Amino acid sequence: MNSRISYDVIGFALFAGVILFGVPAILGYDAFELSTFSRYLSLAIVSMALALSWGTAGLLNLGQAATFGMGSYAMAMHLKLKASGESLPDFMGWNNVDTLPWLWVPFQSLTFTLLAGFLIPAGVGGLIAVFMFRARIAGVFVAIITLAFLVAFQLLVINQQGFTGGQNGLTGLAPLEIFGWVVDIYSVSFYYLVSACLLVALTLGLYLTHSKFGLVLRAIREDPERTRYFGYNVASYETLIFCISAALAGWAGMLYALVLEFASPTYMSVSFSLAIVIWCAVGGRESVLAAAIGAILVNLAEGRLSDVFVEGWHLILGVMFLLVVMFMPRGIYGLIVDAGRALKRQGSRAETVEYNPPDALLSQNRES
Amino acid sequence: MSQLQVKDLQVQFGGLRAVDGMNFDVEKGEIMCLLGPNGAGKSTTLDLICGKTQPTGGSILFQGTEISRMLEFKRARLGIGRKFQVPSVYKDLTVVENLSVARSARPSVLHSLTSRAVRRSARVKEILDIVGLVNKQDEAAGNLSHGETQWLEIAMLIAQDSRLILMDEPTAGMTIQETDRTAKIFRKLSANHTLIVVEHDMSFVRTVADRIIVMNQGKKLAEGSIQEIEANEAVKTAYLGH
Incomplete structure (x- = not known):
């Protein structure tokens, strides 16, 4: 068993313990506080999704908010239709739309909605990824293209007012109903639903990073050219992780729309997308668990500090990001790993290992 | 032929x-x-x-x-395997991880998804023995000396097992x-x-x-x-x- 795996398993178990038992106990099972915390947990999912593509494969996706938004709109469309009953959603009437647009029709089905929340983001992400990675676009250009896509997509959503509710987004949603259970967001069970989603997403992320798939992605991050000469189809590896990351972001978006009870184009804004990058960087992009914790910590701080510094909060966030980039480029995770390594080195300094020349081979070589 | x-x-x-x-x-x-x-x-x-x-x-x-x-x-x-002029090992990966990437007989995404990152098989052990890096197998390749880096690269070529190098x-x-x-x-x-x-x-x-x-x-x-x-x-x- 690799030591990296065992550390991650321990870290995951601790994290799960804190989320499932610690947090509800500290918050005194207060439904309102827990609902705020489940908002952080849903954001943790989108942060760990970014860690998968950025931290593992080195693909900085600045359009993560677009796929997040798709998930939230998918959920909101279903709930809006439910709230409107037999009639058209109210905003359509205001925009002279008289029949339900074809795009909306399938969202009457819950099953379709839940699938669409994953599959549409994954499909869109995959489409962009196929074009980018087959053309061997890498590094900062990935960031630029995904950012451009995000801006274009947000504009599209705002401009198609009759279909999307425009700047106002989708408000006045009905509560979600799954298997007869009406989801009340101010309830302990809703908190556990979101926690379970986060833990499942993290399990998937940890599995991926510890599989050979994750190893090849790390190799690609370091040297895509070299990796090709080992026979790996770099484009298909990159495309798949991009799809998975987009699907998880969509999943997070669905939960987020539930928590906030509306969907808005601000979920697809550049500043939101950059905030995801900050969470991920603060926690440590090399570990999905650290990225999730980073999202929770920064949002907790935001929740507390923005009460005190209403205007200055974004400045504080910016300074925080600068400090992280300058002094701990690998985030909190990097600090912990370096500290652990330093401790280990001190312990084993006495028994230094000498380099052995490869005599094993020389004794059996074929002279000619 | x-x-x-x-x-x-x-x-x-x-x-x-x-x-x-x-x-x-x-x-x-x-x-x-x-x-x-x-x-x-x-x-x-x-x-x-x-x-x-x-x-x-x-x-x-x-x-x-x-x-x-x-x-x-x-x-x-x-x-067909290739060794470049500049030493090109993966510096962030450990020695065994480098070898695992190099062992690419089955490079498909599907196979990678269903196998572990590092398998310390007998073959990996044998290759590490050949190049004398057994004691450094969990060291990041970036921490190796110049000579060791060269041996790691040769180990990777042996692991890749290309017919034409x-x-x-x-x-x-x-x-x-x-x-x-x-x-x-x-x-x-x-x-x-x-x-x-x-x-x-x-x-x-x-x-x-x-x-x-x-x-x-x-x-x-x-x-x-x-x-x-x-x-x-x-x-x-x-x-x-x-």
Whole structure:
């Protein structure tokens, strides 16, 4: 068993313990506080999704908010239709739309909605990824293209007012109903639903990073050219992780729309997308668990500090990001790993290992 | 049939014909050395075979398959491995992780998704033994010394187990002892692998080469054993400029 795996398993178990038992106990099972915390947990999912593509494969996706938004709109469309009953959603009437647009029709089905929340983001992400990675676009250009896509997509959503509710987004949603259970967001069970989603997403992320798939992605991050000469189809590896990351972001978006009870184009804004990058960087992009914790910590701080510094909060966030980039480029995770390594080195300094020349081979070589 | 057949291979960069009508065959299990002055087109020839550069004409047959238009990862899957001039190990990965990436007999996404990142199989242990890196197996490759990095790269080539290995200046920056050791490893490798080596170190070439091709200005100048090459007047002229 690799030591990296065992550390991650321990870290995951601790994290799960804190989320499932610690947090509800500290918050005194207060439904309102827990609902705020489940908002952080849903954001943790989108942060760990970014860690998968950025931290593992080195693909900085600045359009993560677009796929997040798709998930939230998918959920909101279903709930809006439910709230409107037999009639058209109210905003359509205001925009002279008289029949339900074809795009909306399938969202009457819950099953379709839940699938669409994953599959549409994954499909869109995959489409962009196929074009980018087959053309061997890498590094900062990935960031630029995904950012451009995000801006274009947000504009599209705002401009198609009759279909999307425009700047106002989708408000006045009905509560979600799954298997007869009406989801009340101010309830302990809703908190556990979101926690379970986060833990499942993290399990998937940890599995991926510890599989050979994750190893090849790390190799690609370091040297895509070299990796090709080992026979790996770099484009298909990159495309798949991009799809998975987009699907998880969509999943997070669905939960987020539930928590906030509306969907808005601000979920697809550049500043939101950059905030995801900050969470991920603060926690440590090399570990999905650290990225999730980073999202929770920064949002907790935001929740507390923005009460005190209403205007200055974004400045504080910016300074925080600068400090992280300058002094701990690998985030909190990097600090912990370096500290652990330093401790280990001190312990084993006495028994230094000498380099052995490869005599094993020389004794059996074929002279000619 | 020869393992590799190169016919009328050429590539043009702007007005320059870097490789201009090369013809040669390489037999299975042979060590073929490419010599020539700077800019003769040796590295470019390797680039054309492994797919880093697209030819503008001619053909390359590997085990009877035309590969000159194939993407590089497909050529690697057929069994062509490449060592570059600059040491290119993955510095952030540990030694065993480097070997695991190099062991790429099954490079598909699906297989990678269903296997563990590092499998310490008997074969991995054996390779680590060969290059003497057993004690460093969990060290990040970036922390290795220059010599150890070279051995790791050779270990990765052994792990990759390509039928045809293309080497660009494998002994650059090595001490005399390390060069000797590398020569011995190459002789051992040639039992199961075919090697094409670009090298400047003549004593190394003398030890390992079964056959030598001398290139000049993108063309084949001479071909033969080391004795034939050393006696060749055209080669002397190209090198010494008389």
